[in-house]
Amino acid sequence: MKKIVVLLVVGLAFTSCKKNVSVYEVVSDNSKDETMASSHPGKTLMETQCYICHSPSAPEMEGRIGPPMVAIKAHYIGEQTTKEEFSKDLWDFLNNPTKDKAKLRGAVDRFGVMPYQPYKKEDIDKIAEYLFDYEIEEPEWFEEHFKKHHEGEGEGRGKHGKGYRNQGKKVSSNHPRGPENIGLMYAVETKKVLGKNLMGTIQKEGTVEAMKFCNEKAYPLTDSMANHFDAKIKRVSDKPRNPSNKASADELEKIEFFKNAVANNQDIKPIVERFRGEKNFYYPILTNSMCLQCHGKSSDIKPDVLASITSLYPDDVAMGYDVNQVRGIWSISFKKHK
Numbered sequence: 001m002k003k004i005v006v007l008l009v010v011g012l013a014f015t016s017c018k019k020n021v022s023v024y025e026v027v028s029d030n031s032k033d034e035t036m037a038s039s040h041p042g043k044t045l046m047e048t049q050c051y052i053c054h055s056p057s058a059p060e061m062e063g064r065i066g067p068p069m070v071a072i073k074a075h076y077i078g079e080q081t082t083k084e085e086f087s088k089d090l091w092d093f094l095n096n097p098t099k100d101k102a103k104l105r106g107a108v109d110r111f112g113v114m115p116y117q118p119y120k121k122e123d124i125d126k127i128a129e130y131l132f133d134y135e136i137e138e139p140e141w142f143e144e145h146f147k148k149h150h151e152g153e154g155e156g157r158g159k160h161g162k163g164y165r166n167q168g169k170k171v172s173s174n175h176p177r178g179p180e181n182i183g184l185m186y187a188v189e190t191k192k193v194l195g196k197n198l199m200g201t202i203q204k205e206g207t208v209e210a211m212k213f214c215n216e217k218a219y220p221l222t223d224s225m226a227n228h229f230d231a232k233i234k235r236v237s238d239k240p241r242n243p244s245n246k247a248s249a250d251e252l253e254k255i256e257f258f259k260n261a262v263a264n265n266q267d268i269k270p271i272v273e274r275f276r277g278e279k280n281f282y283y284p285i286l287t288n289s290m291c292l293q294c295h296g297k298s299s300d301i302k303p304d305v306l307a308s309i310t311s312l313y314p315d316d317v318a319m320g321y322d323v324n325q326v327r328g329i330w331s332i333s334f335k336k337h338k
């Protein structure tokens with residue numbers, strides 16, 4: 001309990017005094033204004049890959065599954081730290097997170113060591129640059145941001161259909177109004193809700209309880225997010241645990257596409273197809289080391305967890321995974337962003 005308080009105090013202390021700490025200041029000559037910050041590639045990467053666990057918008061003690069980025073910054077960047085040193089330190093940790101290397105001792109005790117997932121060095125460098133050069137946004141960044149920017153969104157960027165074959169050229173990747181980003185926001189927000197509850201349950205009650213939690217709550221939680229966004233939100237897989245999550249022929253095609261992209265180390269970008277005013281959005285769900293407790297090889301799964309899987313899902317085929325594999329995809333459809 002004491003450790004939790006310490007961590008929180010560090011976080012708060014840092015938040016409240018950051019205006020006076022020159023290292024973190026955004027330079028005030030307008031060369032790095034809001035617009036530049038919001039189009040920095042590191043920002044999007046951080047919001048989609050790290051905020052699931054390091055979100056600034058989970059103030060309640062209960063809801064946190066990792067320390068806020070602002071606390072990480074405070075531990076990694078001192079008066080003397082250069083951008084290069086920070087970038088290197090960040091990579092050293094993420095490339096192989098261990099308890100020994102961790103600087104946030106309180107966070108390790110409270111949350112466990114960060115689950116390993118193979119990130120690309122170039123992505124982490126961009127995130128490091130963004131973190132170093134800019135102040136990090138405070139709560140409610142994503143949803144508020146999108147609500148503000150999507151009023152009166154127009155239709156019709158790009159052609160119908162198989163946009164993903166040559167995407168990247170056609171779709172301006174960081175355009176906040178595009179259906180790519182709206183879909184991504186729905187996926188990331190839903191993933192946050194599911195992930196927060198999953199990790200929270202594992203941390204507090206263990207993996208078997210978390211199995212039960214997924215069994216009972218994965219659907220209701222996904223549905224409540226779908227209601228909230230007025231969209232259809234599904235998680236589907238070629239190797240489903242719950243038979244209701246079996247991918248359709250069309251979705252299987254997307255899964256194959258993303259598997260190839262991951263195998264060839266390509267940038268992962270959403271697929272968007274338009275059909276009669278509806279947008280169908282697809283984005284891969286990748287595994288990290290935490291997932292393997294329930295989706296890994298049978299030797300990775302504890303006997304009591306395995307027993308729970310077999311009894312709840314007699315037809316389960318969602319095992320045998322390693323890290324950074326396509327466990328499934330988000331399949332989301334929506335008309336207009338409200």
Ligand code: HEC
Nearest residue numbers: 049050053065066072102103104107108111112113114115
């Ligand atoms: C699945 C949840 C999860 C995701 C996703 C995640 N982290 Fe973490 N991270 C954690 C947890 C939990 C901790 C606290 C324990 C620790 O320090 O290892 C942590 C700690 C850290 C630390 C501090 C390590 C230390 O020295 O103690 C850094 C740096 C970090 N994360 C960076 C990142 C970055 C950058 C990303 C995105 C590319 C990211 N994390 C994505 C869960 C996550």
Ligand code: HEC
Nearest residue numbers: 210211214215218235237240241242245286291294318328
């Ligand atoms: C505590 C055990 C547990 C952990 C850890 C876990 N899952 Fe699952 N997962 C489940 C259960 C149980 C279901 C079935 C949920 C249902 O019945 O709706 C499931 C379903 C899924 C589905 C939907 C498709 C299907 O197979 O039914 C995806 C996608 C998925 N998990 C991805 C992941 C990823 C990615 C991670 C790691 C970030 C992860 N899971 C971690 C237990 C777990």
